[in-house]
Amino acid sequence: MKAITRLICTAPPSCLLTRSYSLTPSSLIHDFTNFCFQRDLSKSMQAMDAMQRHGIRADSITYSELIKCCLARGAVREGKLVHKHIFSNRYNSETFLTNSLLGMYVKFNLLKEAQKLFDEMPERNVVSWTTMISAYSNAKLNDRALKLLILMLREGVKPNMFTYSSVLRACDGLSNLRQLHSSIMKYGLESDTFVRSALIDIYSKLGELQNALHVFHEMVTGDSVVWNSIIGAFAQHSDGDEALNIYKSMKREGFPTDQSTLTSVLRACTSLSLLELGLQIHVHVLKFNQDLILNNALLDMYCKCGSLEDANFIFSRMVEKDVISWSIMIAGLAQNGFSLEALNLFKSMKVFGPKPNYITILGVLFACSHAGLVNEGWYYFQSMKKLFxxxxxxxxxxxxxxxxxxAGKLDDAVKLIHEMKCEPDAVTWRALLGACRVHRNLDLAIYSAKQILKLDPEDAGTYVLLSNIYANSQRWEDVAEVRKTMRGRGVRKEPGCSWIEVNKQIHAFILRDNSHPQIHEINRKLSQFIHTLIGVGYVPDTNFVLQDLEGEQRADSLQYHSEKLAIVFGIMSISREKTIRIWKNLRICGDCHAFAKLITKIENRHIVIRDPVRYHHFKDGVCSCGDYW
Structure with a gap:
C-alpha cells in the first residue's frame, strides 16, 4: 500500500505538523468521517483534499454531515469545494446527497448555482422539486415557483404537504389559488395541518376571508396551528369580532394558547379598542414575558387603547426592544397627546436604541404636527434622508x-405638495382641506376639495367638510349645492357615533337616535350638566352646526352630539375612580371638546376620547392635546 501523508494537529491548534507513515484508505476515510461528525471543518477539508489526491471517496452520509458543517459556519467557499469533490471524475452522486447540496446553495441564497445543479440532476425526487419551489417562493419569485410546480406534475412527481405549503406562498392571484386548491384536494392533502394553514393564510392575504373560514370549517381541526391561522387571518384584517369569536371556540375545545394565538388576540383587542379584554389577555402573556413579538403586540394594544400608564410600564420592563418597540411607543405617545414625551423618547432611541426606520420617523413627524412644533418637524423631515x-x-x-x-402656513403647504417626489394622494389633500377649514381659507378649501374628489369621487368626508366651510361662511346656497351633488352621486354622510364599554357591554350612541333604553334619563342629565356648565362660562360653539338654523336651534342641535351622550352615560354608569373611555368614528368637534374639558373639572373625572386621528385625555379641565388638534 502506498504511503499517505497524514496531517496531525498539535498544540497550538492552529499549527499543523506533518508526519509520514503508512495508512490505508479505510483509515483515512475513518478519520475523515470522525472529523465531519465532530464538525471540525478545517480538519475535514484537509482530509478531503488528501482523499481527492488519491481518488478516495467517503459515503453520502459523511458528506452530508460535512455540508451541514459548511452551512453552520456560513462557509460558502468550502461548500463549493465539497460539491466539486463529490462530482469529480464524472462521479454520479446519490439523489439524497445532491439534494443536500441543493439545500446548501438555497440556504446560502445562491439560486443560480442551485438551479444549475437542479437542471443537471439525472433523477429528481419530491425533495428536489420542493427545495427549489420553496427557494423561489421565499425569494418572491412567484412565477418561477408556480412554473416549477407545473413541471413537477408533468414529470409525474407527486407533490407532498411541504411542496404545497411552499408554493401557496407564491400564489398572488385568486385563479391560481383555486387551481392549487383543486390540486391539493386531488392528492388528498387538504387535511394536512400545514397545507390547511397555508391555504387559510393565502386566502386571507387575498382578502378572501370567507373562503379561509370555509377551509377552516371543512373538517374537524385537531391542531392549534390551524386555529392560529384563522384567528390571525381575521385579526390582521381588522375583523376583531370574528377573531375573538373563533378564539373563544378554540378555548372551549380545549386547545392551548401559545405566543401566536395571544399575538392575534391582542391585535383583535387593539382593532376593537377592548382594553378590559386586553388586560385579561395580559395575564396569559406573563408566561411568555420574554417573547419580543408578543410584548410588541401588548405594547401596541395599550398605546392604541389609550392606556399610556400600562404602555410605559411594559416598555420600561422589556428586556429586548427592537425598532418596532421604540416606534410603537413613540407613535403611542404622540397619538395620545404627549408629543414632547414622544420626541424625548426619540432622542433616547438615537443614543440607546436601534436605527430608526420609516415608521419611527412617521411617529416623530406626527408628534410635531399635533403639537405645532413647526421648526422641529421641518428639521426632522429635511434631515431624515441624510441622518437615517x-x-x-x-x-x-x-x-x-x-x-x-x-400652523397657518397654507402657502408653504401648497408649495410642498407641488414639490412632492411622489404623487399626492387623497389623504395629503385632506390634510390641507382640514387646515383650510380651521383658518377659513375658502378658495384654497374649494381647490383642495376638488383635488380629493378627482381621486375619490365618493369621499363623503370631503363633501361634509366643504359643506361645513360654506356653512361657517353663511353660504347656504353652496351648502345646498354640495348636498345636492352628494344625493346625485349616492354619497351619504356617515352619522356620528360614539360608543363606550360598561360592564363588558358596548353601548353605542348616534345623534338623534333614541333607541338606548336609558336615553330619556341621559338627555335629562345632559340638560342639567349644560345648564351647570353655562353657569361657569360654557358657551355652545355653533360653528360646528352644519344646518341653516338660528340661535337656540343651533345650540340645541349641538346638545345631542353622540360624544356628549356617551360622556353623560359614562358618568352615570362608571364609578368615579375609574376612567371613562369613549370611542368615536368621526373627529371630535370643538364644542364637544370644550364640553368634555369643563365636565371633568366640575365632576372631578378622567375622560379619554379616541377619534380616528388621536386620543384626547381630559382631566381637571384640560386636554392632553393642549387644544391643538
Whole structure:
C-alpha cells in the first residue's frame, strides 16, 4: 500500500505538523468521517483534499454531515469545494446527497448555482422539486415557483404537504389559488395541518376571508396551528369580532394558547379598542414575558387603547426592544397627546436604541404636527434622508403638510405638495382641506376639495367638510349645492357615533337616535350638566352646526352630539375612580371638546376620547392635546 501523508494537529491548534507513515484508505476515510461528525471543518477539508489526491471517496452520509458543517459556519467557499469533490471524475452522486447540496446553495441564497445543479440532476425526487419551489417562493419569485410546480406534475412527481405549503406562498392571484386548491384536494392533502394553514393564510392575504373560514370549517381541526391561522387571518384584517369569536371556540375545545394565538388576540383587542379584554389577555402573556413579538403586540394594544400608564410600564420592563418597540411607543405617545414625551423618547432611541426606520420617523413627524412644533418637524423631515437614510414617503409628506397647515402656513403647504417626489394622494389633500377649514381659507378649501374628489369621487368626508366651510361662511346656497351633488352621486354622510364599554357591554350612541333604553334619563342629565356648565362660562360653539338654523336651534342641535351622550352615560354608569373611555368614528368637534374639558373639572373625572386621528385625555379641565388638534 502506498504511503499517505497524514496531517496531525498539535498544540497550538492552529499549527499543523506533518508526519509520514503508512495508512490505508479505510483509515483515512475513518478519520475523515470522525472529523465531519465532530464538525471540525478545517480538519475535514484537509482530509478531503488528501482523499481527492488519491481518488478516495467517503459515503453520502459523511458528506452530508460535512455540508451541514459548511452551512453552520456560513462557509460558502468550502461548500463549493465539497460539491466539486463529490462530482469529480464524472462521479454520479446519490439523489439524497445532491439534494443536500441543493439545500446548501438555497440556504446560502445562491439560486443560480442551485438551479444549475437542479437542471443537471439525472433523477429528481419530491425533495428536489420542493427545495427549489420553496427557494423561489421565499425569494418572491412567484412565477418561477408556480412554473416549477407545473413541471413537477408533468414529470409525474407527486407533490407532498411541504411542496404545497411552499408554493401557496407564491400564489398572488385568486385563479391560481383555486387551481392549487383543486390540486391539493386531488392528492388528498387538504387535511394536512400545514397545507390547511397555508391555504387559510393565502386566502386571507387575498382578502378572501370567507373562503379561509370555509377551509377552516371543512373538517374537524385537531391542531392549534390551524386555529392560529384563522384567528390571525381575521385579526390582521381588522375583523376583531370574528377573531375573538373563533378564539373563544378554540378555548372551549380545549386547545392551548401559545405566543401566536395571544399575538392575534391582542391585535383583535387593539382593532376593537377592548382594553378590559386586553388586560385579561395580559395575564396569559406573563408566561411568555420574554417573547419580543408578543410584548410588541401588548405594547401596541395599550398605546392604541389609550392606556399610556400600562404602555410605559411594559416598555420600561422589556428586556429586548427592537425598532418596532421604540416606534410603537413613540407613535403611542404622540397619538395620545404627549408629543414632547414622544420626541424625548426619540432622542433616547438615537443614543440607546436601534436605527430608526420609516415608521419611527412617521411617529416623530406626527408628534410635531399635533403639537405645532413647526421648526422641529421641518428639521426632522429635511434631515431624515441624510441622518437615517430614509426617503420621505407620502405619509411623511402628509404629516408635514398637516403641520404647516395647522400652523397657518397654507402657502408653504401648497408649495410642498407641488414639490412632492411622489404623487399626492387623497389623504395629503385632506390634510390641507382640514387646515383650510380651521383658518377659513375658502378658495384654497374649494381647490383642495376638488383635488380629493378627482381621486375619490365618493369621499363623503370631503363633501361634509366643504359643506361645513360654506356653512361657517353663511353660504347656504353652496351648502345646498354640495348636498345636492352628494344625493346625485349616492354619497351619504356617515352619522356620528360614539360608543363606550360598561360592564363588558358596548353601548353605542348616534345623534338623534333614541333607541338606548336609558336615553330619556341621559338627555335629562345632559340638560342639567349644560345648564351647570353655562353657569361657569360654557358657551355652545355653533360653528360646528352644519344646518341653516338660528340661535337656540343651533345650540340645541349641538346638545345631542353622540360624544356628549356617551360622556353623560359614562358618568352615570362608571364609578368615579375609574376612567371613562369613549370611542368615536368621526373627529371630535370643538364644542364637544370644550364640553368634555369643563365636565371633568366640575365632576372631578378622567375622560379619554379616541377619534380616528388621536386620543384626547381630559382631566381637571384640560386636554392632553393642549387644544391643538
Amino acid at each position: 437614510g430614509i426617503d420621505p414617503g407620502r405619509e411623511h409628506y402628509g404629516c408635514i403638510i398637516d403641520l404647516l397647515g395647522r
